[in-house]
Amino acid sequence: MARQVNSQRNQEEAVIDLAWPNEAWSDVTKEIFHQLNAGTENGDWTRHPGYLRTGERRLYCRNISEQGKGFEYAIFINKREQRATCVCQFGPYLEGPPSHVHGGAVATMLDTVMGTCAYNVLEGFHLTANLNINYKKPVRLGSTAIFLAKVDKQENRKAYLSAYVTSADGSTTLCDATSLFVQLSQEQMEKAKKYLPQDSHND
Ligand SMILES: CCCCCCCCCCCCCC(=O)SCCNC(=O)CCNC(=O)[C@H](O)C(C)(C)COP(=O)(O)OP(=O)(O)OC[C@H]1O[C@@H](n2cnc3c(N)ncnc32)[C@H](O)[C@@H]1OP(=O)(O)O
Numbered sequence: 781m782a783r784q785v786n787s788q789r790n791q792e793e794a795v796i797d798l799a800w801p802n803e804a805w806s807d808v809t810k811e812i813f814h815q816l817n818a819g820t821e822n823g824d825w826t827r828h829p830g831y832l833r834t835g836e837r838r839l840y841c842r843n844i845s846e847q848g849k850g851f852e853y854a855i856f857i858n859k860r861e862q863r864a865t866c867v868c869q870f871g872p873y874l875e876g877p878p879s880h881v882h883g884g885a886v887a888t889m890l891d892t893v894m895g896t897c898a899y900n901v902l903e904g905f906h907l908t909a910n911l912n913i914n915y916k917k918p919v920r921l922g923s924t925a926i927f928l929a930k931v932d933k934q935e936n937r938k939a940y941l942s943a944y945v946t947s948a949d950g951s952t953t954l955c956d957a958t959s960l961f962v963q964l965s966q967e968q969m970e971k972a973k974k975y976l977p978q979d980s981h982n983d
Pocket of ligand 1: 828891892893895896899906907908909910938960962963964965968
């Protein structure tokens with residue numbers, strides 16, 4: 781179940797870690813989560829907590845209030861291999877083409893998984909400079925997909941990544957993507973500080 785942690789900022793703001801199975805997750809989503817979570821046992825992989833703050837600040841893809849209606853996902857990071865893997869179930873609020881997921885919702889998850897993966901090489905805050913997606917097959921609403929991202933190259937503040945999205949059984953490639961993330965310079969970080977939460981929860 782989602783776990784409640786308290787942010788250091790103020791006690792009444794509950795910070796809930798949603799990157800855990802809940803009753804809205806299908807058996808397929810739960811099974812893939814447990815397979816991926818097993819990789820954290822030997823320390824190669826780390827599950828990235830997915831915080832929903834009850835206060836005023838939320839990460840967009842965590843903020844659909846009713847469980848199961850939007851993005852339900854967990855991301856795992858492998859720092860040594862500079863990779864990230866995500867299991868994601870797309871709820872009914874994300875409909876684009878009838879009974880299928882909006883391409884922008886798939887792009888959101890690609891942006892988030894690749895952005896999280898970029899933390900393997902970039903320090904501090906980074907932003908998406910470029911995101912290119914090839915949509916190979918429509919994604920059924922309510923289905924579960926697996927996102928696999930890796931860092932291909934780093935040049936100073938720039939990290940170049942690639943990713944692909946498969947069906948839950950891995951048999952079908954739904955999308956492939958490339959991206960560029962740019963780490964904010966010290967000067968930009970100073971300016972961005974006022975937007976960052978005081979507590980340690982990144983997501
Ligand atoms: C472990 C903890 C995990 C926590 C996870 C939490 C969730 C995380 C996931 C959430 C993720 C969500 C993420 C989101 O949704 S981020 C939201 C969407 N992105 C933005 O809003 C970014 C808007 N753009 C900018 O702010 C600036 O343009 C940036 C900061 C990107 C660069 O402007 P800056 O003034 O700083 O630097 P620069 O212009 O000198 O560029 C620097 C270098 O980059 C090269 N360049 C730039 N653009 C492009 C381009 N399009 N193609 C190719 N190259 C490009 C450029 O040539 C230069 O190269 P070089 O001359 O140095 O060689």
